[in-house]
Amino acid sequence: MRRVVITGCGTINPLGKNVLETWDSFAVGKDGITELDMPDLGRLASRVGGQVRSSSSPYQGENSKVPLNVDRVTSFVSSAASEAINCSGINFDSSTRESSAVILGTAGGGLNTQDESYRRIYQEKKNRVHPLTVPKLMHSAPASQISIEHNISGPVLTFSTACASSNHAIGQAYSMIKSGQILAAISGGAESMLCFGGLKAWEGLRLTAREKCRPFCATRDGMIQGEGATVFVLEELEHAIKRRAEIYAEICGYSMTSDASEFMNPSVEGVFRAMKLALNDAMFNPEDVGYINAHGTGTAINDKIESVAINKLFGLGKNSSYVSSTKSMHGHLIGGSGALELLSCILALKKGILAPTINHIRHDPLCDINLVTNHAIQFKVSKVLSNSFAFGGLNAVLALKSF
Amino acid sequence: MILDKDVIIKDKIFQILADQAQVNFSELSLTSSLVDLGIDSVGVVEIIFKIEEEFDITIPYNSSQTPLKNVDFSRADSIVELVSNLIVENQSS
Numbered sequence: 001m002r003r004v005v006i007t008g009c010g011t012i013n014p015l016g017k018n019v020l021e022t023w024d025s026f027a028v029g030k031d032g033i034t035e036l037d038m039p040d041l042g043r044l045a046s047r048v049g050g051q052v053r054s055s056s057s058p059y060q061g062e063n064s065k066v067p068l069n070v071d072r073v074t075s076f077v078s079s080a081a082s083e084a085i086n087c088s089g090i091n092f093d094s095s096t097r098e099s100s101a102v103i104l105g106t107a108g109g110g111l112n113t114q115d116e117s118y119r120r121i122y123q124e125k126k127n128r129v130h131p132l133t134v135p136k137l138m139h140s141a142p143a144s145q146i147s148i149e150h151n152i153s154g155p156v157l158t159f160s161t162a163c164a165s166s167n168h169a170i171g172q173a174y175s176m177i178k179s180g181q182i183l184a185a186i187s188g189g190a191e192s193m194l195c196f197g198g199l200k201a202w203e204g205l206r207l208t209a210r211e212k213c214r215p216f217c218a219t220r221d222g223m224i225q226g227e228g229a230t231v232f233v234l235e236e237l238e239h240a241i242k243r244r245a246e247i248y249a250e251i252c253g254y255s256m257t258s259d260a261s262e263f264m265n266p267s268v269e270g271v272f273r274a275m276k277l278a279l280n281d282a283m284f285n286p287e288d289v290g291y292i293n294a295h296g297t298g299t300a301i302n303d304k305i306e307s308v309a310i311n312k313l314f315g316l317g318k319n320s321s322y323v324s325s326t327k328s329m330h331g332h333l334i335g336g337s338g339a340l341e342l343l344s345c346i347l348a349l350k351k352g353i354l355a356p357t358i359n360h361i362r363h364d365p366l367c368d369i370n371l372v373t374n375h376a377i378q379f380k381v382s383k384v385l386s387n388s389f390a391f392g393g394l395n396a397v398l399a400l401k402s403f
Numbered sequence: 404m405i406l407d408k409d410v411i412i413k414d415k416i417f418q419i420l421a422d423q424a425q426v427n428f429s430e431l432s433l434t435s436s437l438v439d440l441g442i443d444s445v446g447v448v449e450i451i452f453k454i455e456e457e458f459d460i461t462i463p464y465n466s467s468q469t470p471l472k473n474v475d476f477s478r479a480d481s482i483v484e485l486v487s488n489l490i491v492e493n494q495s496s
């Protein structure tokens with residue numbers, strides 16, 4: 001079996017417009033949740049979110065065919081992918097392009113385009129929408145944009161599995177390289193659901209926090225949405241070594257499970273099994289895992305269930321692996337969450353910095369985990385786990401190790 | 404006789420074409436062809452949208468019809484003539 005490594009990273013999210021800014025933000029525990037900048041704010045019950053502040057794709061790279069007329073989510077992906085590919089130094093030429101893939105995750109696709117189009121026809125009663133509405137809003141648009149921009153002509157896929165979309169996409173890319181089906185992949189996830197309709201939809205679920213996201217805290221009151229994209233270059237190890245690429249981490253385990261029980265609430269058994277299978281796939285012992293980036297949405301139910309499952313597998317309280325939820329800083333990026341959270345795992349492996357769970361006021365005895373609270377810590381780790389548990393009972397866990 | 408409103412229609416159409424082709428307004432003339440301006444089939448559809456929005460008319464264009472019936476979208480002058488006629492029809496209906 002071949003080995004799979006990460007040779008490039010790129011991102012644009014509420015904590016920064018590139019990887020270095022994001023890592024700095026993780027290290028200082030920056031709070032990226034702010035009051036939303038959008039019209040009709042008064043009609044929203046929760047007026048905060050993790051917005052990407054720069055209005056245009058900041059990273060064009062040398063090779064940019066500047067995307068015209070694309071949805072916000074696609075412009076995020078374009079920026080992140082350009083950074084990742086430039087960072088990795090990989091060339092998509094006749095020897096690589098047909099055996100390279102683009103595999104991305106997004107829960108909602110081009111939702112801003114949808115929202116604007118609906119507003120036009122239903123609210124403004126206009127009889128025509130922009131001609132490119134369909135190619136802009138389709139879920140596959142971001143992946144296609146990357147394929148066109150960077151001349152990648154192998155498999156181009158998009159996974160839409162709610163909050164597990166990123167981990168499923170990255171896991172799929174990992175599996176395809178491991179099995180020899182492809183040589184390299186541009187993989188990650190994105191979401192831009194901070195449009196009025198999207199926010200109203202989440203409001204309806206009554207699990208949005210008013211001010212801050214406080215995962216695992218006794219006073220937590222729900223999740224807060226964020227937006228952005230994070231993209232990686234995944235590559236077969238020998239190919240990476242031959243071209244002397246810098247290696248950020250090795251992906252060595254991946255699990256996909258389904259709870260088959262409830263649509264909204266995770267099950268302890270499902271979460272436990274997903275983590276256990278990822279450990280088995282990576283051939284990790286639980287006690288060797290130095291850090292877990294939890295799904296940790298900040299809802300009453302997720303954090304409790306996830307804590308119990310972590311206890312069962314890794315032990316209780318301080319005897320267990322370090323855990324944090326970076327959603328406290330960047331919000332829940334839905335389909336883009338797993339990819340951004342993987343960046344914190346790479347920070348842990350590469351630089352021994354464990355990002356904190358900020359806004360933590362009081363310990364919840366039902367969340368008896370070894371939580372990194374409010375301030376990042378320096379701690380050398382060589383094996384990490386990243387959890388994503390989605391509505392519909394879908395679970396995807398990635399295991400990484402240092403190289 | 405060239406009326407002011409004819410000039411306004413022509414200028415607005417020229418501006419839309421110039422923006423789409425990403426050229427200066429001054430580079431356009433009535434004999435400019437869309438192909439020569441580098442405007443492809445997707446670009447044509449976008450121009451139609453902008454013209455319909457600007458003048459509140461409906462252009463009966465279907466890209467699958469060849470040859471295009473009654474709708475010559477190949478040159479600036481044919482577009483101006485088409486739009487002017489549609490505006491008059493619109494006003495009289």
